[in-house]
Amino acid sequence: MADTFDLIILGSGPGGYVAAIRASQLGLKVAIVERERLGGICLNWGCIPTKALLRTSEIYHYMTHADSYGLSCEKPGFDLAKIVDRSRKVAGQLNAGVKGLMKKNKVTVFEGVGTITAKGKLSVKQADKTVDLEAKNIIVATGARARDLPFAKADGTRIWTYRHAMVPTEMPTKLLVIGSGAIGVEFASFYNDMGADVTIVEMLPRILPVEDEEVSAFMDKALTKQGITLMTGTGLEKLESGVGGVKASIKGKDGTVTTHEFSHAIVAIGIVPNTENIGLEALGVETDRGHIKTNGYGQTNVDGIWAIGDVTGAPWLAHKASHEGIIAVEKIAGGTPHQMDKGNIPGCTYSRPQVASVGMTEAKAKEAGYTLKVGKFPFIGNGKAIALGEAEGFVKTVFDAKTGELLGAHMVGAEVTELIQGYVIARQLETTEAELMETVFAHPTLSEMMHESVLGAYGRTIHM
Known part of the structure; x- marks a missing residue:
């Protein structure tokens, strides 16, 4: 006899496990199925461990440039095995944290390969048995994998x-x-x-x-x-x-x-969505180049089948998956959530220097027919950036000249992946240039450049 749930989630990445927690909060009986490790690619092999590696390289960069800060650090070196081990421990710690969250929220975890066998039915193939599950709603959150070169498959060695x-x-x-x-x-x-x-x-x-x-x-x-x-x-x-x-x-x-x-x-x-061999074809779930087609709530064309995260297409970002998961679950639970607005999803690149953005680029805004006011402020004009020794970069804002709507924001420089959220909130609240100009920014902070960029779009820059 099949185990019965209100909701089954196939995949436990940042979309799947967040959806499971929110569903539990809303009183649903939830099962989550994972074939590898809880937390998915992001937590175990993507977002988090790569940031651990990048933090190491950042510190190593500062060690090799210690003299710029009046410090001495003779013959800095590194142990590659220890660098990798630290990254893996960070991922392991967070994997254990997700396990704890599943237990705390009474989410039943099934480890194994899941396949949707019919509407409302899913089987989990484990090492020694197959478990049958049933639920009115199933969310597909199976993520994606790296795309290989057609003429040179990755061998893991070279x-x-x-x-x-x-x-x-x-x-x-x-x-x-x-x-x-x-x-x-x-x-x-x-x-x-x-x-x-x-x-x-x-x-x-x-x-x-x-x-x-x-x-x-x-x-x-x-x-x-x-x-x-x-x-x-x-x-x-x-x-x-x-x-x-x-x-x-x-x-x-x-x-x-x-x-x-x-x-x-x-x-x-690029990536390839993990949509093969999970039962979608037999149910007639519509896809586009392998990605599952959904509406703004995560619903597919098949009643009771939902999809979130990388399997639904660009942007392929963890925070997009998490938000989609919450929207889908709230809709399943009978709520009235807002639909996903991809224009308010920030993108971040954690290189040196960092890059962050939200909304339209200047070129895209022009293509869309907007008359623009564009502001730009450099890191070299910011006291905190100079004090940090990080005076390279800029903040750019793009406004609709007619309405004052913030159409896009683009940053490059130190810590901009942290700064971008201010503009994301501004867009979500439909803030205009007037409110941003009247906002007090703490001094000395890098965030002051956000203010100056807005001022610059309207000819009111102070510190340049």
């Missing part, structure tokens, strides 16, 4: 995905990073700061192509200054792995193909 890049057994001497999205730039930043000779290959005309063009241009100069070689508008024709490294055939902007040798390569060219 050709890496993000998973391999997080647990290296040796430090690359000469590293090729294929793709310049957030994942590619973050790993390039980490390995460059740890001493590797890094090259980024990007087929599009600029790095971080989803960001505002001025941000991309700034990052191009910043990373080049740090010693990273950037090859934009170029294509990877061939990648061959050997005992001593990899050979890459790269087609340049002029069409010429040249061969380059590297010790290792990281493939960061």
